[in-house]
Amino acid sequence: MSIRFPLLATLCLGLPQPVAAQHGDSLLVEVGNHYLDNCIKGYGKAEIVDSNGKKHLMFVPVKVEGIGSLLSFHRTEEDLRKFGKPAVPISVDKVNSLTVNGLYQEHIVLGGKRQHLLATRVANGPVELFYTQKRGMGGGPMMGAGSAPLMTGGGGYTRRVWYLRRQGGELQEVSEFDFQGFAAQYFADYPALTALLNASGKDRLEYDDLVIAVRAYNRHLLHIASPAAGH
Numbered sequence: 001m002s003i004r005f006p007l008l009a010t011l012c013l014g015l016p017q018p019v020a021a022q023h024g025d026s027l028l029v030e031v032g033n034h035y036l037d038n039c040i041k042g043y044g045k046a047e048i049v050d051s052n053g054k055k056h057l058m059f060v061p062v063k064v065e066g067i068g069s070l071l072s073f074h075r076t077e078e079d080l081r082k083f084g085k086p087a088v089p090i091s092v093d094k095v096n097s098l099t100v101n102g103l104y105q106e107h108i109v110l111g112g113k114r115q116h117l118l119a120t121r122v123a124n125g126p127v128e129l130f131y132t133q134k135r136g137m138g139g140g141p142m143m144g145a146g147s148a149p150l151m152t153g154g155g156g157y158t159r160r161v162w163y164l165r166r167q168g169g170e171l172q173e174v175s176e177f178d179f180q181g182f183a184a185q186y187f188a189d190y191p192a193l194t195a196l197l198n199a200s201g202k203d204r205l206e207y208d209d210l211v212i213a214v215r216a217y218n219r220h221l222l223h224i225a226s227p228a229a230g231h
Contacts, residue, residue: 027131027160030211031122035062035101040080046073046100051093062101066132067092068117092118106130108163110171119163122211125218129211130163130171162210179207187213190220 038044043059050056059074061067072087074080093114097106108115108130123129135158162174164186175182183205184197193216196205205213 026209026212027122030215031064035064035103038101040077043074043080044101045077046098048098049096051096053096060098060100062103064103064120064122064131066105066117066119068132071095071118092116108132108171110163110173119161123214123218125215126167126221127214127218128165129214130165131211132161132163133158134161160208162207164214174207174210176207180204183210183213187217190217193217193220 035044039062040059042061044062046058046060048056048058048060059077059080060071069092070089071092072089074085074087079085092107093116095107095118097104098118099105104121104124105118106121108117108119117132119130119132121128122131159176163171164174165171180197184194187193187197193205193213196203197213198204
């Protein structure tokens with residue numbers, strides 16, 4: 001009998017039961033699609049914090065996969081609904097963060113360098129997890145056993161990219177290469193989780209399951225930090 005399901009049932013306590021069965025597609029189960037509610041032509045009303053720290057309200061595309069290079073926007077709902085009215089593009093370098101339809105998206109900064117993309121925070125707590133997609137050309141990316149292109153078309157592929165940040169720390173990109181080794185060390189103080197990261201075959205948590213791992217890890221840290229945890 002596989003150890004994956006009883007361990008996942010423990011890790012995912014309080015989350016929808018299908019999580020345990022969605023190996024490789026856990027992002028869709030964990031995040032859901034409520035962010036698509038109340039969209040107008042694929043746009044939602046957003047609060048944007050620009051690179052100077054000023055806040056703006058405008059309508060932007062609602063994309064859980066994040067936004068790279070250019071962000072298109074309409075200043076008002078009237079402009080958005082107006083037939084033939086084009087969106088205005090701006091560089092994402094002018095945006096520090098935005099919140100739209102419940103999605104918080106942040107400009108990724110690695111080693112002090114802006115990465116020219118907005119990624120979506122899909123887990124929050126002692127450890128934050130951000131998600132985006134990157135596209136490439138050719139036969140496909142070099143990936144670990146548990147990773148796979150999300151989409152293909154025109155000879156290209158799309159893959160998931162994750163970024164982690166501990167409270168008070170800096171963002172770091174999670175490499176697909178030796179993911180199990182990295183994750184086992186990162187979550188070393190939670191044996192139930194590292195057991196799944198070190199499992200063999202289909203029992204193992206993979207790169208695409210990182211949202212499960214981080215949310216479970218955050219619940220673990222909050223539980224042991226709770227005054228009631230020792231009683």
